[in-house]
Amino acid sequence: xxxxGPDAVREQTPPLPxxxxxxxxxxxxxxxxxxxxxxxVSLSLEAGxxxxxxxxxGTGKSTLLRILATLLRPTSGSLRITGLDALKEPAAVRGAxxxxxxxxxIYEDLTAIENLRFWSVMGGHDAARARLRAALESVELDTVAxxxxxxxxxxxxxxxxLARVLLGRARLLLLDEPFTGLDRAGRKWLGEFLMSFxxxxxxxxxATHSFDAGLGVADRIAILAGGRLALDxxxxxxxxxxxxxxxxxxxxxxxxxx
Amino acid sequence: MRRAWIVVWKDVLSERRSKESLNALVFFSxxxxxxxxxxxGPERAKVExxxxxxxxxxxxxxxxxxxxxxxxVERENDCWExxxxxxxxxxxxxxGKLAGNVLLMAVVEAVLxxxxxxxxxxxxxxxxxxxxxxxxLGTLGLAAxxxxxxxxxxxxxxxxxxxxxxxxPAAVPVLLASVSATQTVLLGExxxxxxxxxxxxxxxxxxxxxxxxxxxxxxxxx
Amino acid sequence: xxxxxxxxxxxxxxMAGLVAAFGYAPREVVQGNVQRIMYLHxxxxxxxxxxxxxxxVGSVGYLLTRRAGWDRLALAAAEPGVIFTGITIVSGSIWxxxxxxxxxxxxxxxxxxxxxxxxxxxYLLLRGMLDEPDRRARAAAVVGILGAANIPIVHxxxxxxxxxxxxxxxxxxEPSPIAAPIALTLFVNWLxxxxxxxxxxxxxxxxxxxxxxHAE
Numbered sequence: 085x086x087x088x089g090p091d092a093v094r095e096q097t098p099p100l101p102x103x104x105x106x107x108x109x110x111x112x113x114x115x116x117x118x119x120x121x122x123x124x125v126s127l128s129l130e131a132g133x134x135x136x137x138x139x140x141x142g143t144g145k146s147t148l149l150r151i152l153a154t155l156l157r158p159t160s161g162s163l164r165i166t167g168l169d170a171l172k173e174p175a176a177v178r179g180a181x182x183x184x185x186x187x188x189x190i191y192e193d194l195t196a197i198e199n200l201r202f203w204s205v206m207g208g209h210d211a212a213r214a215r216l217r218a219a220l221e222s223v224e225l226d227t228v229a230x231x232x233x234x235x236x237x238x239x240x241x242x243x244x245x246l247a248r249v250l251l252g253r254a255r256l257l258l259l260d261e262p263f264t265g266l267d268r269a270g271r272k273w274l275g276e277f278l279m280s281f282x283x284x285x286x287x288x289x290x291a292t293h294s295f296d297a298g299l300g301v302a303d304r305i306a307i308l309a310g311g312r313l314a315l316d317x318x319x320x321x322x323x324x325x326x327x328x329x330x331x332x333x334x335x336x337x338x339x340x341x342x
Numbered sequence: 343m344r345r346a347w348i349v350v351w352k353d354v355l356s357e358r359r360s361k362e363s364l365n366a367l368v369f370f371s372x373x374x375x376x377x378x379x380x381x382x383g384p385e386r387a388k389v390e391x392x393x394x395x396x397x398x399x400x401x402x403x404x405x406x407x408x409x410x411x412x413x414x415v416e417r418e419n420d421c422w423e424x425x426x427x428x429x430x431x432x433x434x435x436x437x438g439k440l441a442g443n444v445l446l447m448a449v450v451e452a453v454l455x456x457x458x459x460x461x462x463x464x465x466x467x468x469x470x471x472x473x474x475x476x477x478x479l480g481t482l483g484l485a486a487x488x489x490x491x492x493x494x495x496x497x498x499x500x501x502x503x504x505x506x507x508x509x510x511p512a513a514v515p516v517l518l519a520s521v522s523a524t525q526t527v528l529l530g531e532x533x534x535x536x537x538x539x540x541x542x543x544x545x546x547x548x549x550x551x552x553x554x555x556x557x558x559x560x561x562x563x564x
Numbered sequence: 565x566x567x568x569x570x571x572x573x574x575x576x577x578x579m580a581g582l583v584a585a586f587g588y589a590p591r592e593v594v595q596g597n598v599q600r601i602m603y604l605h606x607x608x609x610x611x612x613x614x615x616x617x618x619x620x621v622g623s624v625g626y627l628l629t630r631r632a633g634w635d636r637l638a639l640a641a642a643e644p645g646v647i648f649t650g651i652t653i654v655s656g657s658i659w660x661x662x663x664x665x666x667x668x669x670x671x672x673x674x675x676x677x678x679x680x681x682x683x684x685x686x687y688l689l690l691r692g693m694l695d696e697p698d699r700r701a702r703a704a705a706v707v708g709i710l711g712a713a714n715i716p717i718v719h720x721x722x723x724x725x726x727x728x729x730x731x732x733x734x735x736x737x738e739p740s741p742i743a744a745p746i747a748l749t750l751f752v753n754w755l756x757x758x759x760x761x762x763x764x765x766x767x768x769x770x771x772x773x774x775x776x777x778h779a780e
Contacts, residue, residue, distance in 0.1 A: 187420020
């Protein structure tokens with residue numbers, strides 16, 4: 085269980101200060117040649133808050149996520165992460181960001197624990213074996229710690245990526261389609277992980293086209309349609325069915341039966 | 343730097359387990375030997391005169407393959423973005439990758455020199471210290487540029503085409519200097535005769551290293 | 565407006581240079597009229613060096629400031645630079661044919677220039693393969709910086725390499741003291757070429773700016 089994770093890990097990753105704006109994006113635009121992938125996207129995210137970015141494939145969710153991760157520069161607009169200008173000083177900001185995207189950053193020829201060791205050192209964190217093992221226990225991969233990552237299933241790889249996140253000091257976690265390939269238990273597990281991440285003061289953005297899974301984890305919902313942010317509301321404001329209808333309308337076009 | 347070291351550790355470990363690059367490169371060197379001999383005809387004398395050039399031709403060709411693959415493991419495992427997001431000084435990654443490349447080339451070069459000695463019945467023992475020095479300086483220069491350009495072309499679809507196009511002209515001075523110095527060494531002449539070339543190599547290596555270290559963060563930005 | 569004046573000055577300069585090269589400068593004793601091609605060859609290579617120096621400046625400027633203007637400078641300088649380098653090589657080759665009886669020789673300057681040509685051709689090829697402006701500018705900048713830093717290294721390595729095989733080249737301006745008419749003709753042509761290059765640079769920069777605006 086994540087919420088009551090091993091003490092070894094929690095001691096070395098102290099809780100983060102809350103009530104800060106982790107993400108402050110204003111008027112982001114991204115053009116690829118003549119196509120406009122993102123148009124006038126503004127959003128903000130406080131610490132301890134989780135945002136689900138909904139939208140069918142191709143609407144620019146991944147693009148937005150990559151811009152938030154400072155992996156891509158927007159054509160125009162501004163972005164502040166943990167208070168720093170992410171466009172002027174991306175290097176300073178990256179220590180606070182972690183991402184579990186389509187690529188899970190796992191070297192297949194290395195074992196689980198070796199992967200963790202590599203990314204811990206790269207991130208400048210303590211890579212003591214005990215700490216790495218504790219993280220693997222938290223994600224229930226300790227039994228396969230010495231196995232090469234090549235044999236892992238998609239779900240296992242994602243759990244390994246989350247173990248990496250645990251070992252870091254990220255305040256902003258970005259997840260791109262994290263629910264794909266996960267069964268019901270896996271989704272529940274991921275939800276708990278995200279809750280615990282929030283509880284420690286972090287913020288996350290989950291980009292997904294899966295309505296139900298995305299709704300379950302978030303405090304806020306945003307819908308991205310045609311490169312624009314069509315909706316950005318706390319989940320408590322709207323009922324499930326209303327949201328569903330809105331999503332179908334905005335994302336799939338009016339007149340589509342929900 | 344700790345991080346440079348961990349990059350080397352990771353690459354060596356990956357390589358040892360997959361055995362992709364090293365085996366292929368060593369085998370490639372063996373094939374080159376045959377190709378050179380066939381291209382030059384059956385006379386041994388021709389090969390002996392052309393030896394310094396042939397050696398370096400072999401090293402450059404192997405280098406093109408090896409350096410082009412510098413970030414292959416990152417690409418295949420989708421880890422490139424992880425490196426981009428890693429905080430701190432990116433030049434540690436450059437140095438780590440460079441060290442890995444130099445190690446790889448060192449093995450390949452040792453094998454190639456050994457094979458040449460074996461197949462053409464040549465005796466390198468007296469020239470060995472000088473030869474090692476020249477090889478080291480030349481390889482460092484090739485690897486410094488190769489690692490940098492390898493990173494630049496890593497994300498391109500046409501990387502197999504563009505990488506040699508970029509590397510070869512940039513490698514001309516290293517090649518000229520290394521071949522000349524190797525010739526001096528193999529002819530048994532004193533190393534001091536090649537001093538000018540060695541100094542050129544040292545200066546070039548330094549320039550390339552500095553540029554690599556300073557500009558790598560701009561290459562690895564996504 | 566200023567660019568138009570520049571263009572006209574360049575044309576005037578080129579005409580003056582042509583007149584000087586054929587009318588004013590003396591006929592070389594040994595090589596004959598073919599030697600006049602030097603007035604094309606030398607200014608070309610000097611202009612090419614200016615171009616690549618500007619590529620270096622633009623590259624460093626972009627990496628330090630991330631402002632597109634520097635990248636435009638690098639691009640706008642590289643294209644004419646490659647052209648002038650090509651002119652240098654071709655004119656050198658034409659010069660060499662009647663003089664040495666061969667179209668190509670591994671003469672130190674020709675070889676260095678050929679390497680230079682290949683380096684910056686690769687630079688342009690690289691630019692052509694990247695669409696995203698920021699990535700393209702960064703990658704090109706690194707290649708441009710290394711290419712420029714390599715110029716003196718290439719120069720010396722090729723020069724020494726040639727010295728191993730043959731004494732100094734005969735393909736060059738007369739050793740000092742250079743006769744006044746020759747020096748003057750060289751100077752006029754060099755000035756004209758530089759003006760032409762600056763005109764091309766300005767034009768290419770404007771085109772690059774238009775391309776960016778159009779894409780928006």
